[in-house]
Amino acid sequence: MDKEIKREIIMEHYSHPINRKRKEDGSYLKVNTNNSSCIDNLDIYIKIKNNIIEDIVFDGEACAISISSTSIMITNLIGKTVEEAFNFINNFEAMVNEEEYDALNLNEALVFEDIYKQSNRKNCALLPYKGIKKAIEDYLKTK
């Protein structure tokens, strides 16, 4: 992907992130996710019904990379089954951690394919995934 296009996508999701709002609704599971080495701190709310992710919203303070990564993640996960979501998450994490991954399925999340070059920002891109994984695992425990 062209560097300038990547930048535009990141900035668009940062300036106008999808579903950034508080959610006080009992049908949503809430998790907090933060990076201990910086000040990124997000609350993620997820609604799963019949094994399908119906909705995800988020709230909090974080840097441009974390916010855009969260927004892109949400765009990709809504509508997926829990298993499909795990595949997407694992695939994304593999890319950021410089392991083998499948570029075809990552859609806009591919904008972070070079993020490993800035090792101090890898955790920013991974932050929402850390949170959503925990949320889904919590959901599976309640089943």
Added chain:
Amino acid sequence: MNREDFPMFNQDIIYFDNGATTFKPQIVIDKIKDYYENYSANAHRGDYDISYKVDLEYENTREKVVNFLNAKEKEEIIFTSGTTESLNMIASGFFAPIMEAGDEVIITTSEHASNVLPWFRLANEIGIKIKYIPLDDNYHVTIDNLKKVITPNTKVISIAYVTNVIGDIRPIKEITKLAHENNIFVVVDGAQSVPHLKTDVQDLDVDFLAFSAHKMLGPTGVGVLYGKRNLLEELKPINLGGGMNESFDNEQAIYLKELPHRLEAGTPNIAGVIGLGAAIDYLNNISMEKIHERELHLRNYLIEKLIKIPHIDILNLEADSGIVSFNVEGIFSQDVAYYLNKYNICVRAGNHCAKILKNATGVTNSIRISLYFYNTENEIDSLVELLQAKEKIEEEMI
């Protein structure tokens, strides 16, 4: 100033995070190396020559600290692992045994975590109350505001001499005077002041003072707990073990050593303490007055330039220290820090461990520049130039 003494400056780096830690001059590094290479024995033995030398050097540093702080005697100087340990020892070792439910400690919302959480622990375990001095419009402490929170239940005031985000210098001498008239103890967190200002514990009349070596050119893992001798005599050692006991036969017959060793259980950080001695010599050679003057000059130089940039909001316009906290309008502080890092400029972004300060300022995080005497006008020029164009920051921050 004196940059050639610091090997870190062989790198192409601009370092503005001196509130977190400072670089070390070669003379400090050499002193530590000398211990490990030439007389690497334990302290408090003295049965053989190299151990005797360890004791000499270790206790020699204690004398240097006595002089540096204008303390009365070496019994008042305890070596710890740093400010955090010192403050925990003071809260848990001295105040916990003498405070009861309903007794009050006065702090402020701009304190560092290590001067908040040890008191929160006493609140949870004993039921003491935490009172906060209201900060004025510049987030400073005034005597009038302090008077408003003193009650007959106040036992201790525990505050930083210089705070790590706002950088204001507190009127400690007036505070101790007022406190002592009301039979209140005063604990001072000196982490951000001792490296930058002349400290005279007798003139200030503080009861306890805590600070760290690594923020004043010394090694990490070493700090100091100063206390008036009669108070330290009452401070209950948290750590028991070697080096602090005179003798023991059974659980009823434990005899502890005199101060200061009673409060230094276990093998101390010998290399670190000796390194702190070298750092103190180095600072004295320049003189603390000159260091403070230089930092004020650099601060004014930075403020004059930053204030002209419309998209920069300075959080602490009024402060007589080398700390400048600000935000770039509309850009998350962490992103600004990442952007500056691309140009090898080290700044800190975040809440700087002062997590309740936001209650006063309404600002949850900021970029902090903390200067030391070795920073230069040229470095400040480079920083300011990079902050001039907001579009450039937005362009390059990701």
